[in-house]
Amino acid sequence: KQEVTQIPAALSVPEGENLVLNCSFTDSAIYNLQWFRQDPGKGLTSLLLIQSSQREQTSGRLNASLDKSSGRSTLYIAASQPGDSATYLCAVLGGGADGLTFGKGTHLIIQP
Amino acid sequence: SAVISQKPSRDICQRGTSLTIQCQVDSQVTMMFWYRQQPGQSLTLIATANQGSEATYESGFVIDKFPISRPNLTFSTLTVSNMSPEDSSIYLCSVEETANTEAFFGQGTRLTVV
Numbered sequence: 148k149q150e151v152t153q154i155p156a157a158l159s160v161p162e163g164e165n166l167v168l169n170c171s172f173t174d175s176a177i178y179n180l181q182w183f184r185q186d187p188g189k190g191l192t193s194l195l196l197i198q199s200s201q202r203e204q205t206s207g208r209l210n211a212s213l214d215k216s217s218g219r220s221t222l223y224i225a226a227s228q229p230g231d232s233a234t235y236l237c238a239v240l241g242g243g244a245d246g247l248t249f250g251k252g253t254h255l256i257i258q259p
Numbered sequence: 260s261a262v263i264s265q266k267p268s269r270d271i272c273q274r275g276t277s278l279t280i281q282c283q284v285d286s287q288v289t290m291m292f293w294y295r296q297q298p299g300q301s302l303t304l305i306a307t308a309n310q311g312s313e314a315t316y317e318s319g320f321v322i323d324k325f326p327i328s329r330p331n332l333t334f335s336t337l338t339v340s341n342m343s344p345e346d347s348s349i350y351l352c353s354v355e356e357t358a359n360t361e362a363f364f365g366q367g368t369r370l371t372v373v
Contacts, residue, residue, distance in 0.1 A: 178359040190366040246292045246304040247362055
């Protein structure tokens, strides 16, 4: 059964810092990995999708990497802003499961 | 990207009653899914909604409790039946335009059972 772990569970940093969120998964037979953002009481916003054949994807200040063989992904946020405060979820598709398997998320607070 | 409208956005229901949640997509999509997010937890897949046939349920979820319809490629409903306080969660609809591609989510339905 696919399992996804996110570290750290919570993170609080001053505005302007660069930061890294980590995600690991147990079954490397995935189709893709997706990073989402969830604001309190809201649905999920897709940030980045990395196909299993790709190593990284970039969107603005966000960069996500994927090392499928080791079962790891990182989300790099450059020059953090208070508006980046949210819960960040990592999810994988495949690995013996239907639909997405989610981690428990990293609750991020950017201090002004 | 697909635009997903989910209704209602929130509801407070009495135990023992049922609630039907609607998910409407602005374009035809191959895959539709329903997820549950219990308080303080991450998302868990309830079922895959199959167009024209019975939904495929994950372990721990059954059709009698969570009946799902998908009459066409743009619409699905999830019913939470005979509700108890333990069903208080956010329920989210998700779509993939074609299988194994980027997933998009609706804004969710926040359900409170009293």
